[in-house]
Amino acid sequence: MKIGIVGYGVYIPHYRIKVEEIARVWGKNPEAIKDGLLIEEKAVPGPDEDTITISVEAARYAVARAGIDPTEIGAIYVGSESHPYSVKPSATTVAEAIGATPALTAADYEFACKAGTAAIQTCMGLVGAKLVKYGVAIGADVSQGAPGDELEYTTAAGGAAYIIGAGDSLIANFEGFFSFTTDTPDFWRRDGQPYPRHGGRFTGKPAYFKHTISAAKGLMEKLGTTPKDYNYIVLHQPNGKFPIRAASELGFNMDQIKTGLLCPKIGNTYSGSSLIGFANVLDKAKPGEKILLVSFGSGAGSDAFSVVVDDSIDQKRNKAPLVSHFLNPCVYIDYAIYAKYKQKFKVATLP
Amino acid sequence: MAAAARFWRKIPQRYNLIGTKCSACNKVYFPPRYICPVCRRAGKIEEFKLDGKGELVTYAVIYIAPRGFESQAPYIIGIVELDGGARVTTQIVDCDPKDVEIGMPVKAVFRKVNEDGESGVIYYGYKFTPMR
Numbered sequence A: 001m002k003i004g005i006v007g008y009g010v011y012i013p014h015y016r017i018k019v020e021e022i023a024r025v026w027g028k029n030p031e032a033i034k035d036g037l038l039i040e041e042k043a044v045p046g047p048d049e050d051t052i053t054i055s056v057e058a059a060r061y062a063v064a065r066a067g068i069d070p071t072e073i074g075a076i077y078v079g080s081e082s083h084p085y086s087v088k089p090s091a092t093t094v095a096e097a098i099g100a101t102p103a104l105t106a107a108d109y110e111f112a113c114k115a116g117t118a119a120i121q122t123c124m125g126l127v128g129a130k131l132v133k134y135g136v137a138i139g140a141d142v143s144q145g146a147p148g149d150e151l152e153y154t155t156a157a158g159g160a161a162y163i164i165g166a167g168d169s170l171i172a173n174f175e176g177f178f179s180f181t182t183d184t185p186d187f188w189r190r191d192g193q194p195y196p197r198h199g200g201r202f203t204g205k206p207a208y209f210k211h212t213i214s215a216a217k218g219l220m221e222k223l224g225t226t227p228k229d230y231n232y233i234v235l236h237q238p239n240g241k242f243p244i245r246a247a248s249e250l251g252f253n254m255d256q257i258k259t260g261l262l263c264p265k266i267g268n269t270y271s272g273s274s275l276i277g278f279a280n281v282l283d284k285a286k287p288g289e290k291i292l293l294v295s296f297g298s299g300a301g302s303d304a305f306s307v308v309v310d311d312s313i314d315q316k317r318n319k320a321p322l323v324s325h326f327l328n329p330c331v332y333i334d335y336a337i338y339a340k341y342k343q344k345f346k347v348a349t350l351p
Numbered sequence B: 001m002a003a004a005a006r007f008w009r010k011i012p013q014r015y016n017l018i019g020t021k022c023s024a025c026n027k028v029y030f031p032p033r034y035i036c037p038v039c040r041r042a043g044k045i046e047e048f049k050l051d052g053k054g055e056l057v058t059y060a061v062i063y064i065a066p067r068g069f070e071s072q073a074p075y076i077i078g079i080v081e082l083d084g085g086a087r088v089t090t091q092i093v094d095c096d097p098k099d100v101e102i103g104m105p106v107k108a109v110f111r112k113v114n115e116d117g118e119s120g121v122i123y124y125g126y127k128f129t130p131m132r
């Protein structure tokens, strides 16, 4: 029995801020930052958007693209590091808003930027064991970087939802996955703290590169594949540079990398990052093509998936907005409006 | 908690634009009505999900916002006529006040509508954006 993707949907907010604008406020050289991080601008949520609203929009598009009856969804998992509540699941609101309640199981996942792919794995298990017909896995975030921190140039907002099922009308199917997980303190946020902290350069080699490369290599060894077998590779994108370097070290070339690389235009959407890049590949891929998807979450772990595009892609693709729909037109805001939207200061209230 | 309970009872209409329709006269009601004022006792009311696409009938730009909405001002409040014929009063978002136009096509999106301060319940529901 093939297990795979029945539908997918993405959502990226309407607002952007450019690296130049953030650098202007902190007196930094924007060209050095753009070169160093390979990023031009990032997506910013509107004042009334959060992980739940982004998840609902993405999930509604996924249901539209799948063309399924939402009451047949048996599980919903929302992966994020920015759930609006500490206690009260995002998944229940999403389930209600897409008409999947009440006969289903739901929970929130948290694993820095890879909670969404962990949710996909759970859904694969439930579908594979025939415990549910469809499972919805979502990765979405409205991440925050402390003002002035280098993270501020990249922390963005967006999300993607994948409906996992089995049978004939698949957009793509999973050949297998391999995960690589260790206890690595590269990036964290303690309970009640508004902004995360990170281990500076420590986030690179022992964290991002070690885990993404090990997961990808482990999967290719397990399946007996090589980079030549894949038309596309999509990695988690904390900036534009890391995924290119990791993919190159694995033996992939820019033609395989570029379609899934959206960080330069939207920033790091955390749990949404590799899953939005993956959606952009599905927006363009042909049946039979093969994709290597590799997430990364600090703390730390990577999930690598080998995915083969199926025939239903052509018939389902245009039933919901493509990733390109969200890339333009968008509205550029300055740092003051950005600070207001992200509620970085207190506003006067009427007496 | 009273506010949270009042909101909770309206989740179907706030999240999914579930109204009602009288199948005797085909009139759509949103917010839902349970007796058709046209047909009275001859009316047949059933649940009806509006598809969320509509047209902006009129609007106002709010510069002096009520408590809790200060950081969104200036913002647009409009009346939208939905494809089913019902009219809703709603916020128009992702639209600059200088670009708003009567008659423009709009569609429903899912947004944060209000919250009971920093520690209270967050209320979600529909707002509308320009159709793009």
Ligand SMILES: [Zn+2]
Binding pocket: B022, B023, B024, B025, B026, B027, B036, B037, B038, B039, B040, B043, B044
């Ligand atoms: Zn009637």
